[in-house]
Amino acid sequence: MKYDQIDSKLFVKNRKKFTAYMRPKSIAVFNSNDIYPIGADSTLPFEQDRDIFYLSGADQEETVLLLFPDAMDSKHREILFVRETNDHIAVWEGAKLTKEKATEVSGIETIYWLSDFDKIFFDLMTEADTIYFNTNEHYRQAVETQTREDRFIEKVKKEYPAHQWAKSNPVLQKIRGVKEPEEIAIMQRACDITEKGFRRVLGFVRPGVWEHEIEAEYLHEFIRNRSKGFAYSPIIASGGNANVLHYIENNQQTKAGDLILMDLAAEYANYSSDMTRTIPVSGKFTERQKEVYRAVLRVKDEATKMLVPGTIWAEYHKEVGKLMTSELVGLGLLDKADVQNEDPEWPAYKKYFMHGTSHHIGLNTHDYGELKTPMKANMVFTVEPGIYIPAEGMGIRLEDDVVIQEKGEPFNLMRNIPIEIEEIEELMNS
Template identity: 35%
Template sequence: MMPHCAAHAARRAQLLGRMQAGAVAVLGTAPEVPRNGDSDYPYRHDSHFYYLTGFAEPESCVVLVAAQGEHAGRSILFCREKNVEREIWEGFRFGPEAARDAFGFDEAYPIDELDARMADILADAPALYYALGSGVALDARVAGWLKAVRARGRTGVTAPQTTHHLLAMLDEMRLLKDEHEIALMARAGAISAQAHARAMRATRPGMFEYEIEAELLHEFRRNGAQFPAYPSIVASGPQACVLHYNANNRRIEDGDLVLIDAGCELDGYASDITRTYPANGRFSDAQRTLYELVLRAQGAAIAAIVPGRPYSAIHDAAVRVLTEGMLDLGLLDAGKVGSLDEAIASRAYAQFYMHGTGHWLGMDVHDVGAYRDVASPDKPSRPLLPGMTLTVEPGIYVRPGEGVPERFWNIGIRIEDDVVVTDAGGRILSVGVPKSVTDIEALMRKH
């Protein structure tokens, strides 16, 4: 077995241990998707499938059979057969035998045999775990397998009597990252940090946002990252007040702030970093004031990352700092919104800060896992545990409006880092890119 696939085998074993004795789990990977004509979009595997297998080829399926009595658990891969002619056009394929040995499966078969073999695999299994309700085609396929098993009823064979939602189980497993995953995410964070620093050094008034985006993409790929983890945001001037802006086609003007929200994907794991900096290398007084407010909010949020504390404490810490700053700077009128606690309770801050302070991060940039306490549904937020990985990204977005101080108009700022929860608190994975006003201005003065 390939050394890096031992982690995937361990996850399969963990899932098998959580399943009902003798039950069967089935999970396919993502399909190839046509782009136009005879061209497909660049292929990207399904995250849940890759989490269990480490296998990145399309047209693949994994089947797990939990141990029961004298029968040990089994892991079975279905994948494309070797095809030398197709490999000339499309590249290397493992084929079932090589994939079985390389990725540590007990058995492997051609994907064309999946339907025929599932009736045997499901015979007398007490339960079936699969992605319930994820698509009409999958539900119909599962119904076909169960019908084939029931057709053998006269011989005493029984079909699974219950079904379970497999993805919910995997979501909870994926929420806690192991050392292998954290190391990959730290490397992805380092590559993305280099890309952000490169973008800062390259920025000049008069450039187009897409020119800066090109610097990011160059650094991602130059360091081995396979994809951007999501469409990169390069937002200058008033566009920085659009949270998910990604047209990236505006000409950057002197005096603009540039907000970049971008991260790479490395070996299936995402990074997600945001930095905001002045295009001309120097913050104006108003820009500096709001920037340092957001930076203080991020510091308070990261300090709130302590094992055992609720996830919501991160957002609460950021909101308190931001709301107090909004009152002090006149963005919020205390005569209208009341005290700090009253302004927080009424969400008056949402005029300028309307999103959460972070999200889970992992194989997906907005990774899986419940934010509520699944063990205690009455609790609003789950406790933080070592191995959870998340972003911390407070911001402030000031659009022109009645009563809004004009010196702050069209300033949008967000600062985001990737953080893993440890026994000692939060450890930042996205180090290596300037964040303080002094360090940002110093970097840009050099270039």
Template identity: 50%
Template sequence: MRYEKIDSQLFISNRERLKKLLKPNSLVIVHSNDVMPSNADGTLGFHQNNDIFYLTGIDQEESILVLFPDFPDEKFREILFVRETSEHIKIWEGEKLSKKQATEVSGIQKIVWTNNFETILRKLIFEAEQVYLNLNEHDGADWQFESRERRFISTFKKQFPLHQVERLAPLMFKLRVIKQPIEIALIKKAIEITGKGFVRMARYLKPNIAEFELEAELSHEFLRNRSRGHAFSPILASGESACVLHYVTNNLNCKDGDVILMDFGAEYGNYNADITRCLPVNGKFTQRQKQVYEAVLRVMKAARSMLIVGNNMEKLRKDVGKIMEFELIELGLLNADEVDKQSDDAPLYKKYFPHGISHHLGLDVHDVGSRYETFKAGMILTCEPGIYIPEEKLGIRLENDILITENGNEDLMANIPIEILDVERLMS
């Protein structure tokens, strides 16, 4: 991997905390992701299942984690299965992890080649009272896709129909939503790289530059800083394209007088950053652009102050909606009388601010965590208000990543320019 070695204590601690949540006499099985095919003999590459990475640090395909904390023979209480290297694999793909390397990464002592999984499973399975199996339970997931985990669940239920199957995902959600100090450090590293990318783009931006040229500058900066690349498909949307929330074609030229909305983030060690900034293509905001930008910035600062222990996403959304209403009225986009008469189920501000104000961030950009859960110290959430005015060909969104602490919160992107004077100074 490109990233620096992660302290195995993180993964050891994660497994220990998971074990405390299990029912007595439980078996846990977690699979890696597939290498995704493209066409012919091509592949789209490999991105590890975040749950097995969280528990082991292993970033390799065909890996399986088995936990059985109450198994009589302590040698079988933690087992990591990894793919064995052959001469053919060495020539075509390079070396895979040795057993010693897998132990160094994960802290697991018993390493077994993956082709022995079924044999060992039969040794363990009949001692278990229930088996925890994993599945991507994110509410935005593609349920049509049959992952390695889904295939295993189908096979397992056919082979062992009388065993009680439990859902691992709720336990993983509970663990992953609170970031450990090492995780916070990794996210800060992703943010540091992201900030470097922003500065590079800001200094490169000028009229008639293509959006994809900015993306290239961003990619260069990420890769040279040990990132695998983009945390998600970057949005580099100039002019009216900024009003398309998930614009990723990035194929237009940036016009003099327009503002470009840039939503992007670097990945580092499988952890992610997520930032949005808006820049005037020619280096100077117009008066109207400043008005809208400052309105969004005020909403952002107000929303950020609400990302505290004890609040929750639903209350945050409603409170930010009221603040946004005021700003939109001041901008002449909403009528105060009509706002007073609006339906609570269809607030008028949604016309100009149609998306959510925040989401969890971590191993996934839209990380695990319930929108109904009370905020706790250790959570990292985005703060991302926006105002989109298609008729003015103007879209402004600003986004920072916020760590909730016992005594308020910490803006992890506070050192990345966001005030108008700082942005214009950077571009000059």
């Protein structure tokens, strides 16, 4: 790992929050992710499952966390199983968690080698009535690959058919959505690294540079600041490419007079940031570009003010739609007839702003968090309105990450990242 070690007190708190929701005499198990093959002897870089990381801080493959608050032997109430390491593995693959280091990282006293899991698990299951399975129930998930967690669930259902089953996901949705101060501090660091990348790029962009060259500038700055790199596939969309919402080819040359929409951000310690900025290739916005840009910025600023405790996510999006409708009428993109005759299921503004405005962010870019219940303090949301006008060859989106406060407006983790037209132009021409 490149990041500074996180204080294990965070993971101790997270486990306490989870176990507080568990049924009596129940066990919860969380598996690390697989290492995925590419072909021959090549694999994708390892990415830890965010749930086991959230609860333990363990950031390596072949790791299992077991929680059993009612275990008869107190040392078995929290167990972390890790891959047994040795000098040979250290030479070929680098240092792995020793039992002592695993305790230091996680705050868990009982550490076993993974080879002991089946024997210990069987013994503990004789004391338990229920097992919590960790299924992925995120509203945007579309996983086709069988995961390590899937294989574990399949095996346990076959070998322990008399036990009751429960779901970890509803608990994780509830507790992961509300961030601890330590998590917000980590996310702030990710945002600060993103700021460094953006400021670097403002001094680099000029007509003729390629989108992938801009991507390289960001990546250089992110990695030199102890990030693994991008929190998600970067979008660097110049000119009309900005009208493709998930444009990730980044293979076109920029042209004078165009805008570049950049939706990208750094991760830090597995936590995401999520930024979008739109800048002029030539260093100066045209009057029309300024007009549309200011409309998007007004919507973003007003939408941000709505993110307060008690707000309902679905209702919030309807209100943002009203703000955007007003701005689009002002820009001459919609008229009153368009609004009066709109389909309630697909309002008129959706022609130019077809995606949502906010999502939870944290260990995942589209993070776990409750969406059907009122918002709570210390939830972290993106705010990302956009206006896309293919006929004019431009798309403008602006996005910040904000923390809901107990009272008052949200706290903007990206408050130091330039967004005003005048500051962007000044920095690009300095």
